[in-house]
Amino acid sequence: MEEEHQNPPQVGRRRGRPKLLSDAELRDQVLAAAMSAFIEQGFARTTTTDIARRARVSKRDLYRLFADKTELFAAAIGSRRHLILDLPRSGGERHAPLEALRLIFRLDLSDRDADERDAMLNLVARESLLIPELNAILYDTRVIQSRELLMDWLHGQIAEGALPDHDVGRLAGMLMDVVFGALLPRRKRKGAVDRTAQAQDIMARLEIVLAGLNSISRKDSR
Template sequence: MDDSDKTRQAEELPSVARRGRGRPKSQPDPQRRAAIIDTARRTFIELGLAGTTTEIVASRCHISKQTLYRLFPSKTDLFVAVVAAHRQTMLDLPRPPEEDAPLAEIIGRIFMLDIDAETEREREAFIRMVMQQSHQMPELMEVLFREGPETSRRQLADWLSGQMTRGRLVLEDPVTGARMLMDLLMGGIGRGPKGWKDLADRRRHMEQAIALFVRGTRPA
């Protein structure tokens, strides 16, 4: 067989054979983590805190338990990651350091005034599940408070502190300011018993609360 025959034979081989044997490349860890967290969040909502296991999440992700444990060593670690992802649907923090829009506009972004209906339903479903089942696993509720509201308040205080340094607002204490701002606006999260007709109705309420905060903290 001469060189031209060998070349033609190689060209006729399937591309898989030419590449050689071996496993196809798997997802990079950041992508895999994001997919696992999303599946875990949906599973927690469906099966609850006690009903969700790492085995179930691994099965639904079509991965081995060893792969799951490599990224999330325990159910608590997985729950922490889910809470952190959920926190981003509640407050969009931290903010880009170069952001230079009017304060009211940035606060509106932080509190996600433009949230779409699907994301709103998903975050409400997670909050509802947690509220209904918090008594079942108090140890996870400690995690929820630490990784959820506590971290959000700290991040918001850091942002307010930065705005104070830039001379854009005046507060005696950024932590207290963060607490007040969250009290003003987080009460607007959710519908039903709060009487919002729709997201636009709630948005109008939150815009008025933001305007009140901005006026009250404006430098003299």
């Protein structure tokens, strides 16, 4: 008679309950998934089903946190706008204008964060052209207010005497054109971006703008 073999009982291997996430954690998870989907597929082709699947959440939870796909788009961009412009700055900070602009325009980002920043800039630029209503929503909800924040910072620099008095609206627009024009070239890049060389190029451009601003100020004071 064959001897019966039984597997020994396993002790201490209980199947635990899945971790319950807070609403804040669920929100971050959904926003990360939404950003990934929007970058890969664009706004029109992305569905809330896609986002829920990527985030591994139920559509019920998704709609509990966000009213619709448009709100999700605005929230996803807003959650990562610090990658585009680091404003407002913390109080008591003291940097020369050129170094402050390096930090404001996030030329200190890691390669991974810089790649995400570039993808987000391309996303906003592309979708704003395809669906103008999205651009209006981003401004109406104050998700995109980069120029206004930069103008506020320039006003502060002028008040402190760190920069000469100038039309801050035009100056803010010029600074953003200089930086984002370099980050979003008209021709598609081939291969990986040399972030060190890119930052050095943008810093050189900013230095020229500041030098020109100081030169105009000296002429005006004569």
